[in-house]
Amino acid sequence: MKIPKSHPRFVSLNIREKIVSGYNNGLVAKEGLLAHGRGEAFDYLIGERTMRSARTAINAAAVTLLTAKNSVISVNGNIAALCPKEIIQLAKITKSKIEVNLFYHNEDRKKKIVKHLKNAGAKQVLGTNPRSNRKIIGIDSPRRIIDKDGIFAADVLIPLEDGDRTQALKNAGKTIITFDLNPLSRTAQTADITIVDNVIRGMRLLISACKKAKTKKVSFNNRKALASAISEIKNNLKRRATLA
Amino acid sequence: MKIPKSHPRFVSLNIREKIVSGYNNGLVAKEGLLAHGRGEAFDYLIGERTMRSARTAINAAAVTLLTAKNSVISVNGNIAALCPKEIIQLAKITKSKIEVNLFYHNEDRKKKIVKHLKNAGAKQVLGTNPRSNRKIIGIDSPRRIIDKDGIFAADVLIPLEDGDRTQALKNAGKTIITFDLNPLSRTAQTADITIVDNVIRGMRLLISACKKAKTKKVSFNNRKALASAISEIKNNLKRRATLA
Numbered sequence: 001m002k003i004p005k006s007h008p009r010f011v012s013l014n015i016r017e018k019i020v021s022g023y024n025n026g027l028v029a030k031e032g033l034l035a036h037g038r039g040e041a042f043d044y045l046i047g048e049r050t051m052r053s054a055r056t057a058i059n060a061a062a063v064t065l066l067t068a069k070n071s072v073i074s075v076n077g078n079i080a081a082l083c084p085k086e087i088i089q090l091a092k093i094t095k096s097k098i099e100v101n102l103f104y105h106n107e108d109r110k111k112k113i114v115k116h117l118k119n120a121g122a123k124q125v126l127g128t129n130p131r132s133n134r135k136i137i138g139i140d141s142p143r144r145i146i147d148k149d150g151i152f153a154a155d156v157l158i159p160l161e162d163g164d165r166t167q168a169l170k171n172a173g174k175t176i177i178t179f180d181l182n183p184l185s186r187t188a189q190t191a192d193i194t195i196v197d198n199v200i201r202g203m204r205l206l207i208s209a210c211k212k213a214k215t216k217k218v219s220f221n222n223r224k225a226l227a228s229a230i231s232e233i234k235n236n237l238k239r240r241a242t243l244a
Numbered sequence: 245m246k247i248p249k250s251h252p253r254f255v256s257l258n259i260r261e262k263i264v265s266g267y268n269n270g271l272v273a274k275e276g277l278l279a280h281g282r283g284e285a286f287d288y289l290i291g292e293r294t295m296r297s298a299r300t301a302i303n304a305a306a307v308t309l310l311t312a313k314n315s316v317i318s319v320n321g322n323i324a325a326l327c328p329k330e331i332i333q334l335a336k337i338t339k340s341k342i343e344v345n346l347f348y349h350n351e352d353r354k355k356k357i358v359k360h361l362k363n364a365g366a367k368q369v370l371g372t373n374p375r376s377n378r379k380i381i382g383i384d385s386p387r388r389i390i391d392k393d394g395i396f397a398a399d400v401l402i403p404l405e406d407g408d409r410t411q412a413l414k415n416a417g418k419t420i421i422t423f424d425l426n427p428l429s430r431t432a433q434t435a436d437i438t439i440v441d442n443v444i445r446g447m448r449l450l451i452s453a454c455k456k457a458k459t460k461k462v463s464f465n466n467r468k469a470l471a472s473a474i475s476e477i478k479n480n481l482k483r484r485a486t487l488a
Contacts, residue, residue: 020274030264033274037281041426044282045289140248182285184484230481237478240428 012040012048015082015200022081026112029104032078042181043198046229047236050205053228054197060220061158061177061193062209065094067216068156068175072126074101079160079199080113084120086203087160091122093210099150100127101159103143126150138168160199166190179203183229194222196229256284256292259326259444266325270356273348276322286425287442290473291480294449297472298441304464305402305421305437306453311460312400312419315340316370320347323404323443324357328364330447331404335366337454343394344371345403347385370394382412404443410434423447427473438466440473 019036022028028036050058065071073096075087080100091098100113107128114125126132126147134152136144143165146152157169158177166176166187178191179199188194195202263280266272272280294302309315317340319331324344335342344357351372358369370376370391378396380388388409390396401413402421410420410431422435423443432438439446 016275016278019278023274030267030277031260033277034260034263034281034284037278037283038285039281040278041282041285041289044426044428182288184288184481230484234478234481237428237474237481240474 016040019078019081022077025081025116026109027077027081027116029077029102029106029109031104032076036078039181039198045233045236046181046196048198050197050201051229051232053225053232054195054202055205056228057193057195057220057222057225058197058202058205058209059213060218061195061206062213063215063218064156064175064177064193065090065096065158066210066213067218068094068096068154070154071096071156071158072150072154073098074151074157074159075099075113075117076102076160077109077113080116083200083203084117084122086200086207087117088121089207090158090203090210093207096158097150097154098122098125099147100125101143101146101151103141105143105145136165136168136172138171139165141165144168160203183226183233188226192222193220194226196226260284263322263325266321269325269360270353271321271325271360273321273346273350273353275348276320280322283425283442289477289480290425290440292442294441294445295473295476297469297476298439298446299449300464301437301439301466301469302441302446302449302453303457304462305439305450306457307459307462308400308419308421308437309334309338309340309402310454310457311462312338312340312398314398315400315402316343316394316398317341318343318345318395318401318403319357319361320345320404321353321357324360327444327447328361328366330444330451331361332365333451334402334447334454337451340402341394341398342366342369343391344369345390345395349389380409380412380416382415383409385409388412404447427470427477432470436466437464438470440470 019028023033071094073091100110102110110128114128117125126149132147132149133145134148136146154174156175160179167190169176176191177193178187179195179202180188182188183196263272267277315338317331317335344354346354354372358372361369370393376391376393377389378392380390398418400419404423411434413420420435421437422431423439423446424432426432427440
């Protein structure tokens with residue numbers, strides 16, 4: 001459907017159409033459409049701009065990725081549909097591997113995502129070779145299946161997907177960097193570095209932070225950053241309640 | 245997909261499957277899945293329970309509906325998929341008409357929604373007779389098309405759908421009651437009575453408020469109620485941030 005330009009939510013509705021077209025091309029799951037909607041709500045609350053606390057987290061993430069021995073970017077259909085170029089750029093600049101890992105598991109969809117990423121310029125995408133399958137201990141969902149050369153072997157992980165397995169991956173000794181618009185979610189609270197931002201905006205900033213990063217040291221307190229994020233959202237609400 | 249019972253968001257994921265099944269049956273638009281996701285996020289923020297300010301709004305809505313001359317319940321695919329029985333009960337108890345009105349317009353989907361509501365017990369559902377078409381002045385989207393015997397003639401309207409046309413309908417002299425989980429949205433801010441609640445919980449409470457209503461007078465300040473709702477969300481965030 002064509003959104004009338006007069007609609008006050010024109011921009012947001014057009015991004016929505018992008019994810020719908022990802023669905024039409026077999027990359028995005030139905031449940032992925034819902035997840036995107038959840039993201040829209042939180043983005044609305046943070047004011048649809050990158051918060052100060054997110055910039056701090058992005059800088060810490062850049063240094064962590066650049067100093068990792070074996071970093072892996074784990075992607076799902078939504079992120080592949082929204083910013084394939086950025087995934088590839090980030091992988092290149094941080095020498096990370098890319099692995100496809102889906103909560104709503106589907107081999108056909110997985111293959112379509114791999115193809116989509118390769119069309120966008122990715123050289124190697126892990127996650128579809130059954131002989132490389134390994135399991136994460138401590139979770140039930142189909143996402144426990146990981147690639148022995150990818151997530152299984154990684155020291156630093158950046159899962160660009162809804163997470164129910166951050167704790168299990170941490171138990172396996174990995175450092176977790178995550179994008180999560182909900183600072184209260186289990187994933188946000190469990191990760192080592194949580195970037196509370198829209199993944200499209202945040203990925204671009206992360207790429208440019210990786211380009212600029214000079215130091216190899218990082219001092220970052222995720223609990224503090226999350227508290228700041230919540231505080232910024234509260235202040236936004238306060239300001240808007242006053243304007244209302 | 246079967247959600248493992250061990251998943252911490254089991255209940256919410258199961259409601260999600262309900263809307264996905266509505267999609268599979270042709271009632272819900274792809275964009276409707278996204279809208280439901282947005283709702284999930286806001287429901288999360290209000291604590292997945294009906295706030296005090298919503299109860300006040302529900303009581304005011306009950307009296308307003310019961311004293312209306314010509315009230316209309318406007319429905320879309322999402323609400324038809326989630327609570328058809330409640331729509332019909334509310335229509336019966338408040339002597340309201342039911343009209344189907346879609347943002348993402350599609351005649352086939354409209355017919356499926358009408359059929360779904362009739363299967364659930366609705367006697368008459370407006371919105372599919374082209375000879376009854378009228379237009380709302382001042383909006384561009386396909387939703388400007390309304391039924392001359394329904395929304396066009398209504399004095400009180402309860403649109404159970406995402407709204408971009410509340411102002412236009414108010415300009416046409418109608419009293420607008422709306423469910424909106426986002427107290428900051430234009431719809432929420434423009435309506436006469438905004439019920440900031442999950443529509444499934446809220447509809448049940450509205451039906452029981454209609455059954456109990458004794459007075460015919462209503463004193464309600466939407467601006468005040470919205471400020472309370474925003475304040476309750478802020479306090480929730482504060483409480484959850486402390487627990488985090």
